[in-house]
Amino acid sequence: MRWWDLQRNSNHTTIVTIEKVIDETPTVRTLVFSDSVMPNVLPGQFAMVWIPGINELPMSVMISQESGKAAFTVRKHGLASTGLFNIASGGKIGIRGPYGNAFDIKSGKLLLVGGGTGLVPMMRLLTFLKPTDDVTVLIGAKSKNEVFFESLANDLLKNNVHNVIVSTDDGSYGENGFVTDVVEKLVNESHFDAVYTCGPEKMMYKTVQSAHSRGIFVQASLERMMKCGVGICGSCCVGEDLACKDGTIFDGNHLSKNKEFGYSHRNKAGIPENY
Amino acid sequence: MEPSLTTSIGGIQLDRPTMLASGILGISLDVFNRLYRAGAGAVVTKSLSREPWEGYPNPTIFSVNGGGWINAVGLSNPGAPNFAKMIESNQDVPIVVSLVGSVPDDFKMMIEEFKNCNVTAFELNLSCPHVAKVGLEVGDDPELVKKIVTTVKNSTNVPAIAKVGLGTTNYLNTVKTAIESGIDAITAINTVRAMAIDVETQRPILSNKFGGLSGTPIKPIALRCVYEISSKYDIPIIGCGGISTWEDAIEFFLAGASAIQIGSAIGDNWINVFNDINTGILQYMKQKNYSTVNEMVGLAKKF
Numbered sequence: 001m002r003w004w005d006l007q008r009n010s011n012h013t014t015i016v017t018i019e020k021v022i023d024e025t026p027t028v029r030t031l032v033f034s035d036s037v038m039p040n041v042l043p044g045q046f047a048m049v050w051i052p053g054i055n056e057l058p059m060s061v062m063i064s065q066e067s068g069k070a071a072f073t074v075r076k077h078g079l080a081s082t083g084l085f086n087i088a089s090g091g092k093i094g095i096r097g098p099y100g101n102a103f104d105i106k107s108g109k110l111l112l113v114g115g116g117t118g119l120v121p122m123m124r125l126l127t128f129l130k131p132t133d134d135v136t137v138l139i140g141a142k143s144k145n146e147v148f149f150e151s152l153a154n155d156l157l158k159n160n161v162h163n164v165i166v167s168t169d170d171g172s173y174g175e176n177g178f179v180t181d182v183v184e185k186l187v188n189e190s191h192f193d194a195v196y197t198c199g200p201e202k203m204m205y206k207t208v209q210s211a212h213s214r215g216i217f218v219q220a221s222l223e224r225m226m227k228c229g230v231g232i233c234g235s236c237c238v239g240e241d242l243a244c245k246d247g248t249i250f251d252g253n254h255l256s257k258n259k260e261f262g263y264s265h266r267n268k269a270g271i272p273e274n275y
Numbered sequence: 276m277e278p279s280l281t282t283s284i285g286g287i288q289l290d291r292p293t294m295l296a297s298g299i300l301g302i303s304l305d306v307f308n309r310l311y312r313a314g315a316g317a318v319v320t321k322s323l324s325r326e327p328w329e330g331y332p333n334p335t336i337f338s339v340n341g342g343g344w345i346n347a348v349g350l351s352n353p354g355a356p357n358f359a360k361m362i363e364s365n366q367d368v369p370i371v372v373s374l375v376g377s378v379p380d381d382f383k384m385m386i387e388e389f390k391n392c393n394v395t396a397f398e399l400n401l402s403c404p405h406v407a408k409v410g411l412e413v414g415d416d417p418e419l420v421k422k423i424v425t426t427v428k429n430s431t432n433v434p435a436i437a438k439v440g441l442g443t444t445n446y447l448n449t450v451k452t453a454i455e456s457g458i459d460a461i462t463a464i465n466t467v468r469a470m471a472i473d474v475e476t477q478r479p480i481l482s483n484k485f486g487g488l489s490g491t492p493i494k495p496i497a498l499r500c501v502y503e504i505s506s507k508y509d510i511p512i513i514g515c516g517g518i519s520t521w522e523d524a525i526e527f528f529l530a531g532a533s534a535i536q537i538g539s540a541i542g543d544n545w546i547n548v549f550n551d552i553n554t555g556i557l558q559y560m561k562q563k564n565y566s567t568v569n570e571m572v573g574l575a576k577k578f
Binding site for chain 2: 096237
């Protein structure tokens with residue numbers, strides 16, 4: 001640890017160097033860096049990531065298999081995420097945080113449902129589970145070439161009773177159909193003690209419904225447009241909740257009362273837009 | 276007798292003197308309701324423009340080591356027509372609608388949008404330090420201030436507040452012009468133009484390069500301004516700038532403010548800050564035997 005890390009202000013941007021870039025799919029990359037804070041954050045917490053000259057983005061903190069290292073897994077999509085995607089090994093980014101709350105870690109028979117880069121907090125969550133937990137990981141993707149983290153999930157769960165299921169919308173790999181249909185089937189067939197989900201909002205909405213309607217403890221990590229990350233700007237409001245400060249993780253009880261979850265998010269001007 | 280937190284500012288009656296400052300959390304009626312329940316006496320909305328504005332790209336906010344924030348959000352807002360619809364159902368919350376524009380007609384048109392809304396006051400943003408053609412660029416032009424305030428006063432019976440800041444001209448001239456044009460109250464001050472540079476990458480951090488400094492570093496400056504305005508003019512004042520504790524709030528009352536606004540402190544202490552400050556003010560009033568906030572206003576000026 002360097003002396004200045006001892007008094008690090010979590011809101012202040014710290015510059016880190018990308019040490020390794022892993023291509024997960026043609027459009028998804030994991031960028032690994034060394035840091036004193038980010039490797040130890042709780043599952044579900046995020047950082048604000050500055051891509052110098054381009055933008056700043058909220059990113060869930062990804063694990064690294066190497067100690068003292070953390071990562072971000074990004075899908076190139078808009079200007080900002082493409083900017084991050086294109087940072088090569090040796091490139092520099094700024095990070096501040098960690099921000100947000102974390103998943104409540106339950107034990108027993110657990111179901112983790114992730115879509116796309118929503119798998120990132122699921123992977124960190126796996127590292128916090130006990131060897132006695134019986135864990136099912138459900139990975140949703142549009143098609144085979146968009147599937148990633150399947151072997152990582154199996155590897156992280158090698159000491160657990162576990163099942164990693166992939167479901168593709170076009171049936172090109174794993175189960176054929178929407179991941180939410182698989183969720184419905186799983187919670188119908190067997191008893192789960194807790195369900196965790198992160199990914200596209202419609203996917204989370206249905207997953208929360210499937211679990212909550214059966215009385216199963218469920219938590220979802222919400223994504224919203226963020227500017228400050230610290231509860232000042234209000235950009236990330238979801239009803240009366242602020243994703244950055246009250247979340248990003250909310251439980252099924254809370255979400256079932258929120259009028260905006262599953263229906264609308266706000267654009268950069270703060271105007272609600274339907275999903 | 277239990278002291279009362281009620282206060283009156285230029286025809287605006289509030290149950291509590293702690294208002295949410297403009298630009299903070301202000302785009303959803305649900306959030307306004309929550310802030311009101313958390314102890315805010317009123318909420319000031321984000322500054323609204325005639326059209327929706329997306330604001331600047333991130334980074335839009337920077338945390339200053341040692342305290343305070345520099346922001347250049349760029350006045351992102353849904354636009355007055357959209358926003359008026361969003362708050363149409365408001366019944367309980369005292370909402371102060373902040374407006375930003377370049378010409379008197381902008382303000383007139385926007386005020387018209389809110390005719391069916393329960394609005395406690397309009398606050399004219401004459402002092403945003405990081406967007407061209409509005410804010411400080413308007414506040415620094417006395418002729419324009421005169422026209423805007425006159426137009427606003429002719430457009431509505433709802434009280435109007437001018438929010439001033441430190442631009443390139445003497446802000447006291449803006450205050451004087453606004454008062455002469457019939458403004459009901461003054462909010463002082465806005466954020467102060469500032470910047471931050473990252474030493475590793477050697478580039479300005481905010482996408483707009485310049486932003487506005489808020490939080491504890493500007494509190495002594497804001498306090499000085501409130502004291503100056505209150506010493507020079509007979510106008511109700513709302514103190515704003517770096518207030519994060521009840522002691523800060525009392526200082527502003529003693530300098531001449533009848534109410535205060537809280538913004539950056541929410542980034543550090545979250546929304547409990549309203550209740551914390553209200554409780555502290557009440558305890559101080561009990562200890563000093565004041566029954567109303569008004570009894571404290573401007574006491575420091577007698578020395």
